[in-house]
Amino acid sequence: QQPVQSPQAVILREGEDAVINCSSSKALYSVHWYRQKHGEAPIFLMILLKGGEQKGHDKISASFNEKKQQSSLYLTASQLSYSGTYFCGTEMDQGSARQLTFGSGTQLTVLP
Amino acid sequence: EAGVAQSPRYKIIEKRQSVAFWCNPISGHATLYWYQQILGQGPKLLIQFQNNGVVDDSQLPKDRFSAERLKGVDSTLKIQPAKLEDSAVYLCASSLLFDSQETQYFGPGTRLLVL
Numbered sequence: 480q481q482p483v484q485s486p487q488a489v490i491l492r493e494g495e496d497a498v499i500n501c502s503s504s505k506a507l508y509s510v511h512w513y514r515q516k517h518g519e520a521p522i523f524l525m526i527l528l529k530g531g532e533q534k535g536h537d538k539i540s541a542s543f544n545e546k547k548q549q550s551s552l553y554l555t556a557s558q559l560s561y562s563g564t565y566f567c568g569t570e571m572d573q574g575s576a577r578q579l580t581f582g583s584g585t586q587l588t589v590l591p
Numbered sequence: 592e593a594g595v596a597q598s599p600r601y602k603i604i605e606k607r608q609s610v611a612f613w614c615n616p617i618s619g620h621a622t623l624y625w626y627q628q629i630l631g632q633g634p635k636l637l638i639q640f641q642n643n644g645v646v647d648d649s650q651l652p653k654d655r656f657s658a659e660r661l662k663g664v665d666s667t668l669k670i671q672p673a674k675l676e677d678s679a680v681y682l683c684a685s686s687l688l689f690d691s692q693e694t695q696y697f698g699p700g701t702r703l704l705v706l
Contacts (some may be wrong), residue, residue: 520697566633581633
């Protein structure tokens, strides 16, 4: 079951904040966040586990709401380097395959 | 630490031809994944290996796609014969262990264009 990401695209000015959401209709065990720049490999940002705490480093943080089966990625005081497509990969709370299903991505553009 | 290596980086073929992609995971990583990423979409898992055994290949179109991971290290993904809809970036990823908390590290991908 593919997670739904919103918004599909967002344009910011340097220094502004953004929130990207990732929702699932199924119970999740973990959510993995990646950023991909055009023509490059996805780069890992962070993992959130069921029952875990909000995580973050520098000005990027994320949370996982188990009641809503939704994760949110928070980008604070965005920098030009934050531009790219953000993907969430979700792992279902069942089975043992340890597989990720990725959303369609949120394209983030940070303008000077 | 060297990252995940993939080759070739680009490939252009005509439909009905065959093509093969190669992946060398990060040293010591037991789990290897092949993903297909169509333009504008997220990566879609094709096959997952744990050492040299297949964990899941339920989304691999087995009538034309095959993959192997001999000796539990390098892996190859083959398409034979290729169709126009196979045009995509093929990403290889690896992780140290078979665990939810393990990060998947992606290679640069092979961009395939089928004409």
